[in-house]
Every structure is written in C-alpha cells, then in structure tokens.
Amino acid sequence: MPQIPDDVRRFILTSVPSVPYLEGMLLLRAGSTSQWQPADLARRLYITQQKADELLKQLAEAGFVANDGQCWRWQPAPEVSELVDRLARIYANELVEVTELIHTREERRARQFADAFRLRRKEE
16 A cells, blocks of 8 residues: 655645645646636635635645735745645545545544543533
8 A cells, every 4th residue: 555755744734734725725736827716716626715715815824825916826835845746646646545644634633622622521
C-alpha cells in the first residue's frame, strides 16, 4: 500500500481542515491563472456561495490565495507551492487515503471537543 510522505502527511494534518478545503485549494491551484469569484468556486464544489466565500477567506488567511478587491487568485508562498503540487499528485492517486487522513483529523477534533464537555461536567 503506497504511503503519503511524512512532510505531506504533516501538511495535511496541520493545514487541511476539511475535504472541501482541500478540493478548493487544488481547484484554485489548477486554475492558477484564473480569477475566481465565490460563485465560481461554489458551482465547481457544489457548495453554497456563502460557504465558498468562507473557504476563500480561510485559504487567504492560510496564505494560499490573494484577493485584489475584485477576485481571488492562487498565490501561495514559494516554499509551500511545491508541497501543494506534490499533494495534488498524491491526492489524484491516493484519494481514499488522503480523505481518510483528513476525516481522522476531523473525528479527533470532534472527540476532543466532546471530551472537554465531559470533563467539565465531572468537575461540577
């Protein structure tokens, strides 16, 4: 079974909060010369325009895209660009493994959130 390289695995676990986030990032990367509007991204990812707008803002905060006031563009830092290129190749061949890694991260966060409430109730 092929494995995800450690640096890409770390990147996914620390920088990719959800599959739509990854899909949006890779879509913008693939259309790196294009100018994007939230409606364009929403159509391509089958999400609401509001969710697309939130996703673009998250990608901007993470340093993957930039907004010139009218549209969004793929504009990652050079040191991250190569890593995202590798992630795109891996995702194309190992879709299930990558999505499982993302979902495992999401499940762990949800469990930690639930555990925090359990701990609080025990302390009361």
